[in-house]
Amino acid sequence: MQKETPYNLIVITGPTASGKTRLAAHLAARINGEIISADSRQVYEKMNLGTGKDYDDYIVNGQKIAGHLLDIRKPGYKYNVYEYQTDFFKVFEEIKSRGKFPIMCGGTGLYIQAVLDQYKMVHVPPNPSLREELQNKSLEELTNILQQFKKLHNTTDTDTKKRAIRSIEIETYYQSHPEIEVELPKVVPLIVGIAIDRELRRKKITQRLKERLEEGMIEEVKRLIDEGIDPQDLIYYGLEYKYVTLYVTNQITYDQMFERLNIAIHQFAKRQMTWFRGMERKGHKFNWIDATNEIDSNVLKIIDMMYD
Template sequence: MSANNTPYNLLVILGPTASGKTTFATHLAKTLDGEIISADSRQVYKGMDLGTGKDLEDYTIDGVSIPYHLIDIVDAGYKYNVFEYQADFFKAFEKVQQNNHFPIMCGGTGMYIESVLNKYKLINVPNNDALRIQLKGKTIEELTEILQSFKSLHNQTDLEAVARAIRAIEIETYYQDHPEIELDLPEVNPLIIGVNIDRNARRKKITDRLKKRLDEGMLDEVRQLIDNGIDPQDLIYYGLEYKYLTLHIIGELTFQEMFDKLNVAIHQFAKRQMTWYRGMERKGAIIHWVDAFEPINQRTDRVLKLLGKTL
């Protein structure tokens, strides 16, 4: 049953990488006369296609093109963030509703999903030069300790980079000093569907998909981005495929080292995604899990019943 007994106005399809989320979501969109709103932190970038798994061919079902949003919206090299995503999501959400279509959020970036479902209090926090001077020279361990001292983190970053850790502290400090900030965001009443895939099957799919994308020219895609003027350090910032392929291209890893390290990193990423979703459930989110290998028509029927819709 939906919250307050009101109809669902958003369908969320989440799951780990290689679980087949997009194919499932687009089939649901065709059935529900819906539009997809991506919740993927890297598919926003233009020219980053194979490495982010856009699979845009999945958005055509039986000759019908499924409209999508928040894919290819900023240039590679830019550092898009969760604040911008939340604002862009709600613009797309209202647009889909104005089109009299059903909004379907699809993606695996847990923070982006929760920024919408939990209406995180996100604002464009200005730079704090005095704080940056104070933090300059501190190690990543020291910065992490400072960040963990805040009672409630709005920006749970992976803290791989000193710059990201300093920015996270800057944001938390601002929120602490401005408790009065309120945001007026549209109401969402989501039905959340998780696509679950057996761990061994997921591992095989991830490795097979990595080989396939390399065969399809993923290295050339990264070389093209660098040739177009994107700083290799900006590509490394994006992590996973772009980090390891760039390290190979600039000569820091052999091809085999790149493949092995990247393959392990993607497996670890998928595990972290599942940990994030379990965390959402512990905090009260109701996720209805479906099996990735169950026929799509059967999964679709289950979702329609949960939505209270019939064909």
């Protein structure tokens, strides 16, 4: 009889295009698990190709693996790490209550860390007067203001003026309000990182971008705009939605869109790895496995780690 695992959560993470979802689904099929997404953009309905919702990856041997925190907000909504942490722990407890094993899967390092480090967070309400004060400042000026705060929850949150203003709003609130003490469920995680050679990663990212454009990513963005989503709200989401929106609103050419987006995704993957290395330096143990291994081999390695 197999001994009980000391872990109550498996985290499968890694840079974009490393095969996280497929591995998580195959593992879930073997251990009676369910997946909790840790992707900051896959929470939105109708944003499928641009966020990389690979629904086919959730099918293993004809069985559909349950996935949570996908399609839970309308496009245009500004989901945040506070909401993610709250939503995650609700799902985490519910999965366990049914005797299933929770598997967190995704590449949004801030969301993963908010769960593992159990950030004591508060809901930050809008500050209209502060927003008005900041509205006419340039993105560079807003970035400089943000850098003056010692505690930055997301140093990459200066992609647009909206993001930067919201970040300043949050940091200002933190300085003037003590954090609310909340009791969060205990998490004992086994963290599995998917290691992928940089050149292979670059090749896969570019190939996947071409495929998603062929599958209708531009049409997806056009539909969202036609349904009334403000183009600025799509730009707010960054990466695919930023550059494809700039293209469909005639601000850049197709070739400029492809080149800039391709570069931006490569840079994003690099930032993801930097974040994970930072988590390692702070004491989180990552068990790195090779992305080029056969998937069944990697599943067995993870199961061995669970009971080692």
